Amino acid sequence: MQIQSKLPDVGTTIFTVMSKMAQEHGAINLSQGYPDFDPDPELIERLMHHARSGRNQYPPMIGILELRRAISAKLGRRSEIDVDPETEITVTSGATEALFCAVSAVVRPGDRVIVFDPAYDSYDPAVALAGGETVHIPMALPDYRIDWDELEKHLDDRVRMIIINSPSNPSSGILRPDDLDRLAQAIRSLNCFVLSDEVYEHIVFDGEAHASVLTHPELRRRSFAVFSFGKTYHVTGWKIGYCIAPPELTGEFRKIHQFNVFTTSTPMQWALADFLESNPGNYIELPAFYQAKRDLFRSLVAESRFELLPCAGTYFQLADYSRISDMKDTEFASWITQEKGIAVIPLSPFYRSAPDTRIVRFCFAKQDETLAEAARIINAI
Ligand code: PMP
Ligand code: GLN
DSSP states (O other): OOOOOSSTTOOSOHHHHHHHHHHHTTOEEOSSOOOSSOOOHHHHHHHHHHHHTTOOSOOOTTOOHHHHHHHHHHHHHHHOOOOOTTTTEEEESHHHHHHHHHHHHHOOTTOEEEEEESOOTTHHHHHHHTTOEEEEEEOBTTTTBOOHHHHHHHOSTTEEEEEEESSOTTTOOOOOHHHHHHHHHHHTTSOOEEEEEOTTTTOBOTTOOOOOGGGOHHHHTTEEEEEEHHHHTTOGGGOOEEEEOOHHHHHHHHHHHHHHTSSOOHHHHHHHHHHHHHOTTGGGGHHHHHHHHHHHHHHHTTTSSOEEOOOOBSSEEEEEOTTTOOSOHHHHHHHIIIIISEEOEESGGGOSSOOSOOEEEEEOOSOHHHHHHHHHHHHTO
């Protein structure tokens, strides 16, 4: 038997590689993005409660109504966005599954999908498996803005989807309302969908507001917007996310979802539904919470030889290490993990064609003590 790989260029994800290396070398893990602190105890209590109350069998394929209603209510309160829980919201096994289903739902062999580099690593393989071809447009340092004129040069009838991600992982840049206007204008005459990865919607700093495609009526009609409870409630391991899209798009999305995972964990959905109802404004504190961590981390390493890039959102801080070494970023990430005891993520795996830069990503979703301990090491490099 011979396997002809459908993803010949894909290895193990850089997140898995770096977290494993961190563990093997006992390094402080600032690589893969997850908090090293627990979620709100009430959320855990609700999970235990529902698991003990017999909520352990299949929930509805599209997610429990209580959670879909809570999501809809939150959007209504927060941004006066009207979303129908029955026809427009699907609960998924994390944002990753939602991204995969959205791409699979509309991308056909030969279609083109535009992504902006550095791009989150799951977009490209999802497009490849659907038979599509990704077109990578680089974003410019230091604040990683999208060059909309450049996008326009790549637009034609073959472009079926544009994937945007704000706040963006790994760049930490954000899109603003005028960016959404430019996007809407650029694709107005095309049969082109938007996949908007908004998992860091509540981690936006310095008083800026998150610009969601859901608030842009023209984009909303052609968009899949993808979210994750993992980021907002410090439960990345629960793997619960959701996709919001107009009814016709949601219909196609669910055809994939039902045969991909069918549905997602019951007690977690109930716990989140309860928590959203009893703590409707919980996420309002999130920007300040993570901004304090960003500022703490930045000030702790301000005297180091790393040069910090701007960070407008997400819980990632990019840093240029060219004053320390001219190693390639993948080599540098291995070296700093194995020799210095701090695990980071190199940036080149997020590019089709990586620029000649020396940049790594630190995750600051950590307890203040972890950040202080990490900074002691970073400052001595
Ligand atoms: N998109 C981006 C930009 C992410 O950073 C992540 C994970 N951190 C995901 C999607 C996947 O989210 P989930 O863990 O809910 O699948
Ligand atoms: N999104 C997380 C990060 O950026 C990792 C998720 C994963 O490991 N797939 O670190």
